[in-house]
Every structure is written in C-alpha cells, then in structure tokens.
Amino acid sequence: MRYTLASTAGCQAGSPFKSAVDDPSRIAKSKAVGALFGLTPKKYQSGEKDVTGGITRAGDEMVRTALYEAANVLLSRITRFSKLKRWGMDVAKRRGSKRAKVALARKIGVILHRMWIDGTTYRWAETKPIAAQG
Numbered sequence: 001m002r003y004t005l006a007s008t009a010g011c012q013a014g015s016p017f018k019s020a021v022d023d024p025s026r027i028a029k030s031k032a033v034g035a036l037f038g039l040t041p042k043k044y045q046s047g048e049k050d051v052t053g054g055i056t057r058a059g060d061e062m063v064r065t066a067l068y069e070a071a072n073v074l075l076s077r078i079t080r081f082s083k084l085k086r087w088g089m090d091v092a093k094r095r096g097s098k099r100a101k102v103a104l105a106r107k108i109g110v111i112l113h114r115m116w117i118d119g120t121t122y123r124w125a126e127t128k129p130i131a132a133q134g
Contacts (some may be wrong), residue, residue, distance in 0.1 A: 013063075013070035017112050020063045029115040034106035037064045055102060064105070071104035082124045084111075 018038070027033060034040050037060055042053035057064070075088050075097070084107065092100035115122060 012073070013066040013108060014064045014112060016060075016066045017109065018116070020060045021113065021116075024116045025043060027113060030110045030117070033109040033113045037067065038108060039064060039067070039102060039106040039109065052090060063109075067105035067109050068101055070108055071101045074104065074108075080124065083126070084108075 016092035021027065021033075027036065034071055035056075036060070038056045040056055042056050044051040044053065071088065075092065078085070084104070086098050088104040088109070091103050095103075111122065114120075
C-alpha cells in the first residue's frame with residue numbers, strides 16, 4: 001500500500017483514512033483534511049473575546065484516532081529520523097507532547113491526502129539533485 005509513512009504508522013492510519021475520504025477530489029485543498037476530521041482548534045469570538053479551545057472533534061472519530069495513534073508511533077516508537085519527525089519534536093519542545101501529536105496527526109492527514117491525489121510515495125529523506133560535473 002502506498003500510504004505507509006512508516007511500517008506501523010502509515011498502515012494504521014491509511015486504511016481508515018482512505019475509507020472515510022472515499023473520493024479525494026471532494027476535498028478541494030489538502031489543508032482542509034484537518035477540519036474534516038476535527039483536528040483543528042475550536043474558536044469562540046465575541047466582541048473583545050477571542051478564545052481558542054481544544055480540538056473540535058468533528059467528523060470521523062475512528063480516522064481521528066488512527067491519525068493520532070500514527071503520530072504517537074512516529075514520535076515515540078520509530079527510530080528512523082525524518083523531516084516529519086523533526087517537525088513534531090520541535091512542536092513538542094515548544095507546546096508539549098499532546099499538542100504535538102495532534103498537530104502531527106493533522107499533518108499526516110494532509111500528507112496522506114496529497115499522496116493520494118498525486119499518486120506519489122512518501123520520501124523519508126530529501127533527494128538532493130546531482131550537481132553537474134564540469
């Protein structure tokens with residue numbers, strides 16, 4: 001399956017994600033995947049008040065749980081390092097591990113959607129262009 005970010009994390013989140021989204025073209029931007037599965041913060045604005053709360057928990061709970069677990073596995077169990085893991089570790093350092101896992105779950109959802117639309121596979125490391133010898 002193409003949706004494997006890692007041996008455990010991608011397989012765990014890929015199947016429920018694919019069954020919940022069903023048709024990737026119904027989501028205009030990959031960025032909207034987080035809102036579809038309730039991985040965006042609640043907002044309450046009234047007059048001078050502007051309160052940002054916890055996640056909305058809208059959408060499919062099974063997919064949200066699978067994405068969260070994939071983020072948890074990526075941050076805690078997988079020893080192979082990647083840009084995605086580094087980003088999650090940086091967020092954990094700034095904001096705490098639970099918020100980092102939610103942020104990473106949202107990012108994994110965005111990556112899975114983009115991979116599905118583009119037909120690409122996840123690259124653990126960036127491929128550097130070969131410089132011309134001359």
